[in-house]
Amino acid sequence: MPDIPVVYRRRRVGGDVPGTVRLRRRAGGDVALSVRRPTTPVTPAGEDAVERFLAARPFYIAHRMGGTEYPEFTQQGLEASLRAGFKALEVSVRRCASGEFVAIHDWKTTRTVPGTDYQIWNTPWSTLSKLRQASGPFLRLSDIVERIPDDVVLAIDHKTTSSQDQRNPGDLASEDQLFDYLDTAFGGHPERRVIWKIFAKGTSAARAKARGYRTMAMLYPSEVAAADLSQWDVIGMEWSAGADVWNALLASGRPTIAHIIVNEAQAQQALAKGATGLMASYPSRVHP
Numbered sequence: 001m002p003d004i005p006v007v008y009r010r011r012r013v014g015g016d017v018p019g020t021v022r023l024r025r026r027a028g029g030d031v032a033l034s035v036r037r038p039t040t041p042v043t044p045a046g047e048d049a050v051e052r053f054l055a056a057r058p059f060y061i062a063h064r065m066g067g068t069e070y071p072e073f074t075q076q077g078l079e080a081s082l083r084a085g086f087k088a089l090e091v092s093v094r095r096c097a098s099g100e101f102v103a104i105h106d107w108k109t110t111r112t113v114p115g116t117d118y119q120i121w122n123t124p125w126s127t128l129s130k131l132r133q134a135s136g137p138f139l140r141l142s143d144i145v146e147r148i149p150d151d152v153v154l155a156i157d158h159k160t161t162s163s164q165d166q167r168n169p170g171d172l173a174s175e176d177q178l179f180d181y182l183d184t185a186f187g188g189h190p191e192r193r194v195i196w197k198i199f200a201k202g203t204s205a206a207r208a209k210a211r212g213y214r215t216m217a218m219l220y221p222s223e224v225a226a227a228d229l230s231q232w233d234v235i236g237m238e239w240s241a242g243a244d245v246w247n248a249l250l251a252s253g254r255p256t257i258a259h260i261i262v263n264e265a266q267a268q269q270a271l272a273k274g275a276t277g278l279m280a281s282y283p284s285r286v287h288p
Helices: 049-055 075-083 141-147 169-185 204-210 243-251 264-272
Strands: 005-010 017-022 059-062 088-095 101-103 153-158 194-199 214-218 234-238 256-261 277-280
Touching: 049 059, 049 153, 075 141, 088 141, 088 169, 101 141, 141 153, 141 169, 153 169, 169 204, 194 204, 204 214, 234 243, 243 256, 256 264, 264 277
Parallel strands: 059 088, 059 277, 088 153, 153 194, 194 214, 214 234, 234 256, 256 277
Antiparallel strands: 005 017, 088 101
C-alpha cells in the first residue's frame, strides 16, 4: 500500500494548525488512519473533580473498570464500578483505523476476544463494534464519557505513548487527537476530569502537564531509585513492594496509589505501607 497523507491538528501557540503525517507502521505495509474531529461534547466541567478526588483518603480507582471481576472495559464492569462507589475509572485507549478511541489494553483483540486477531490501529470501529467479549461489546472512550456522572474522574492511559519515548508520528498524532477530543468532551477543561496515566519511561507526561493535566506514573520497584519522583503528581506502585520502596515514595510527598488490589487483605497491607490510594480491580470486594 502506498504512503497516504493523514491530516490532523497539532496545538501551536496562537491556535491549532493542520498538519499531515504519513504512517509507516508494522509489517504488512503502510497504513493510513483517518482522523475525526471530536464530537458530542458533554456538560462543561465546572468543579475540579480531580482535585476533590485526590483529596480523599484513601481514594479508589477502578482498574480497567473492574477488569478482574468482569471482562475489562465493558458496560458490565462500568456499571458495577459506579454502583460500588468508585469516583475514578482507569481506562486504556487506542485509536482504531476509523479514528475512534477504543477502550482496550492490548494492541489487538486476541486475548479479550479469543479466536480473533484484529489489530486495533488497522481495524475500523464498524468491525470492532461487532465483536463480543464475555459480557458484551467493546466500548469507545466517547461511550464511557457519555455514561459517567459529572463527578467521576477518568485516569486515561494512551497506550501507544504512555510507556516509552515515542517518536512515531502517527502515534503522536493520535495523542494530539485524544487531547483534542478531551478538550471538547469536557467543555474546555479536561484537566478537571482527567488524570493522565503514564509509566516511568514514558515522556507524554510533559506534554500532558503543558496542557494542565495532573499526571500519574506507574513504577516498578526497580525504577524508584533512579526516578525523579517530583515530576509526577501521583505515583503508583505494586501493593506487594517492600517497605524500603514505599518509604522512598512517601518521602517524595506525592500522593501514592497501590495496585492492583483484588481483595481486602491486599488493600490493608497497602494502606499499612502508607498508600494514599488504591487501584482496585474487583468492585464487589474492594471499593470506597
